[in-house]
Amino acid sequence: MVIRAQQFDQIQASRDRSFASALVRQFHIDYPERHDVLSRQDVQPRVVSLIGKARSYGFTQDRDLRAFVALTLFLADPWDEHPASNRILLDQTAEPTARLQHLLHNWTAADWDRVRLWCEGRRQQQTAAHA
Secondary structure (H helix, E strand, O other): OOOOHHHHHHHHHHHHHHHHHHHHHHHHHHOHHHHHHHOOOOHHHHHHHHHHHHHHOOOOOHHHHHHHHHHHHHOOOOHHHOHHHHHHHOOOOOOHHHHHHHHHHHOOHHHHHHHHHHHHHHHHHHHHHHO
């Protein structure tokens, strides 16, 4: 049996929707203090979208997809577009899991604070541009 690209995409999309549902349920348990984020109407499609974005960086393992989504939802969005984190995420000399592990284990709170401030500034600029 041969699975065509379109069929594979449909299977992957279904799997991502199921995985997103499971992630949201688990996040409610793991991060009850973040009810503000998790109770939004758009959280489910947002998580599906973030899983796709994580896959675009080469992440395939559930733990990596989970970490990417959690960082985006709870820390800073779009943290992955910050120049320093983006450079690491796009580094083709390292495996995707190693790239994410580097960020998770080697970056300091100050590093993440810089990313968070950059993301907040970017959101403010976008809000001002749309006003």
